[in-house]
Amino acid sequence: MLETLINIFHLIFSESFILTVVTASTPLLLASSGELMVERSGVLNLGVEGMMIVGAACGFAGAWLSGSILVGALSGIIAGAALSGMFGILTLGLAVNQVATGLALTIFGVGLSGLIGAKFVGEKIAPAAHLHLPMLTDLPGVGRILFGEDPFVYVSVALIIGIWLFLYRSRPGLVLRAVGDNHASAHALGYPVLRIRMLAVLFGGACAGLAGAYLPLAYTPFFIPGMTSGRGWIALALVVFASWRPGRLVIGAYLFGAVSILGLALQPLQLGIPQQVMNMLPYLATVVVLVLISRARGTAGSAAPASLGLVFVPDR
Amino acid sequence: MQLVLERRAERSTVVAIASPLIAIALTLVTIGILFAIIGKSPIEALRVYFVEPLTDPYPFFLQQEIAVKATPLVMIAVGLSLCYIANIWNIGAEGQFLVGAVCGSWLAVKTNGTDVGHWVLPVMLILGALGGAIYGLIPALCRVYFGASEILTSLMLVYVANLGLDYMVRGPWRDPHGLNFPTTAAFDPAASIGTLFEGPGRLHAGSIIALVVVMLGAVMLGRTLMGFQIRLVGAAPRAARFSGFDTNKLVLFTFAVSGALAGLAGIVEVAGPIGHLDPGVASGYGFTAIIVAFLGRLNPIGILFAGLFLALTFIGGEGAQIALKVPLDLTKVFQGILLFYVLACDSLIAYRVRLLRTARKVAPANA
Structure with a gap:
């Protein structure tokens, strides 16, 4: 028993485990960062999973056809933004229910990704190269973790810092939060509520597309249908977990990244727990965390946007 | 010119009954266009998709399959x-x-x-x-x-x-x-x-x-x-x-x-x-x-x-x-498109889409 615990402890603090946690967390952080902006503007886009999986298919297609990871990433971003544009036209332009449209986007995206990706199943690409700085990357212990990641990891960190600066330290960010908290007042003050929300939705789609593209470009160097396996939904839960605050989002993304690979990492220890049960961990953890967070709401300083998910039709 | 939504005084009963049918029609048109783009005859594709299963002769195997699904x-x-x-x-x-x-x-x-x-x-x-x-x-x-x-x-x-x-x-x-x-x-x-x-x-x-x-x-x-x-x-x-x-x-x-x-x-x-x-x-x-x-x-x-x-x-x-010889995932894409159209058409039950010809003007003070 004690020996097993020591083994688990060693494993969790090993360099290789932490490196895998970073790779598992990055798509979650990218997707949930985008959704955080969308929800802060008052829109609930449940289509993250659909945008991610299409981003994965287009990202792989772009990289495979061009031989460039950058082109792949851009393809994923454009695909995600295009899908979110459809969502925006329906929910903002035609005032359709956001929950139903988000579900439609996911159903559509899962089908579309299968269609796009069918030609590429079984193909392989060279995954994104990791950073290598002479001296720094070779530092013992922290070198590879801090200075030897793939470029997406640094992008994801820069993105969430940028979002924090935008939301809390800039005037447009203040307007975006105002639109999310009370669209009627923002409209009365003369802010173009629907246009601001559309931009936020497109940004969220681009982030989800990039998060999806990360999977075949850096996580595994190939495309499998359904490879996002619920990460888009976990990203949505993360925004709730973070109480709509960027700082907590980073903590949440890394916690969930760790939980999601724990099952795989513990496999060699032969704990006698069925693999399927270990694979349930990230989903069960999401349910438990949602329950705990929702229960603590109010005391935990939640920044839930007051107009979240509500339809807004400007009167003239 | 600008498209705007206007809330209807009453929910339109006509649109409420017609909206799923309009959505299906729009989906069929979209499917036809998609098939034309990939170089297949849209008429033939729609026939295979929607007519063939319904006209399967005795013992009506495909019709039974539809009911089973x-x-x-x-x-x-x-x-x-x-x-x-x-x-x-x-x-x-x-x-x-x-x-x-x-x-x-x-x-x-x-x-x-x-x-x-x-x-x-x-x-x-x-x-x-x-x-x-x-x-x-x-x-x-x-x-x-x-x-x-x-x-x-x-x-x-x-x-x-x-x-x-x-x-x-x-x-x-x-x-x-x-x-x-x-x-x-x-x-x-x-x-x-x-x-x-x-x-x-x-x-x-x-x-x-x-x-x-x-x-x-x-x-x-x-x-x-x-x-x-x-x-x-x-x-x-x-x-x-x-x-x-x-x-x-x-x-x-x-x-x-x-x-x-x-x-x-x-x-x-x-x-x-x-x-x-x-x-x-x-x-x-x-x-x-x-x-x-x-x-x-x-x-x-x-x-x-x-x-x-x-x-x-x-x-x-x-x-x-x-x-x-089209992939099975195409069906899922059609179903997704159908849901989009259904939701969009449903919006027309409560709202009317208006085309504004001129840019918005400031209303006169006595209006």
């Missing part, structure tokens, strides 16, 4: 419509479907080869419905007692159910004579739903259960106090609160009912057309049923027709895969 879709969608009308979002029907399938199969696996009598199948159906209801109550309880979003929790439980099913058929319930395939042994006749007609057709008694569900759903929604509460909470939540209706009770009720129906659909599917439990039971009916519910305008009778239409696209899609 529509059965779980309709059963699940009727349950979901109760939730969606009341603005309660159960999107985990796929998980409740699988748990129902597993719970019902438990008895079939335990009594396999024992010939204990005809009570097995009815008890399996009850166990399936019960399992689905209990699984559906988990997100409902999480919402009622802790305020957790039922959207996310119900969806997360789909993945859990999927893995649970996978464990059961690879572990404890694996057929010892199954050549190591992840499947249970084939169910006994006493644990199976028989086909209705002689011949190759697979139409089974489960379809009759689906019809009963549609009728009960219609009566419940239109003629009972519970149905009235569901509609009131959806249409006017504030009014419902003032009149003292308990929304929490409604969340529990709609989740339990939709879970039970999804679970029943799951065990009917396993005991009927499939005949054993394997990971392939998870075929996405729980998600397609969401489209069925909306296409049927959240009305049980409408859902019956919507379920048959979606089933037609499945069967037509299988035909198109063989005849036109």
